[in-house]
Amino acid sequence: MKVLVVGCDGKMGQPAVVALEKAGFECIGCRRGDSLKDMLDTQPDVMLDLTEPAVVFEHANLAIEANVPAVIGTSGLT
Numbered sequence: 065m066k067v068l069v070v071g072c073d074g075k076m077g078q079p080a081v082v083a084l085e086k087a088g089f090e091c092i093g094c095r096r097g098d099s100l101k102d103m104l105d106t107q108p109d110v111m112l113d114l115t116e117p118a119v120v121f122e123h124a125n126l127a128i129e130a131n132v133p134a135v136i137g138t139s140g141l142t
Contacts, residue, residue: 068108068132070094070123071115076137080114104130117141 067084071077072093081091094103104111104126111127111134113120120138127134 065110066090066092066106066108068092068094068103068106068111070100070103070111070113071138074114076114076139080112080137084112100126101130104132108132110135113138 067089069077069081069084069091072081072091073095077093081093084091092103092106092108094100100123109132111123111132113123113127113134114137115123117138117140120136120141124134124136
């Protein structure tokens, strides 16, 4: 299974990538400045968003448009 990890360089993203890869998942890292739309065009099986509240809703909408299921792990949402 191919997992697109948005925020892969962050405090939550780094250990998430390690754990996912250890469990046998293929991870694609999306860093600040990368084009999320282009990353979603690679047809990941799921997107894991570990970014910040300011951008997470935009990311979720892009995943919906790309027909990619999303798991939101962003903290600080109210």
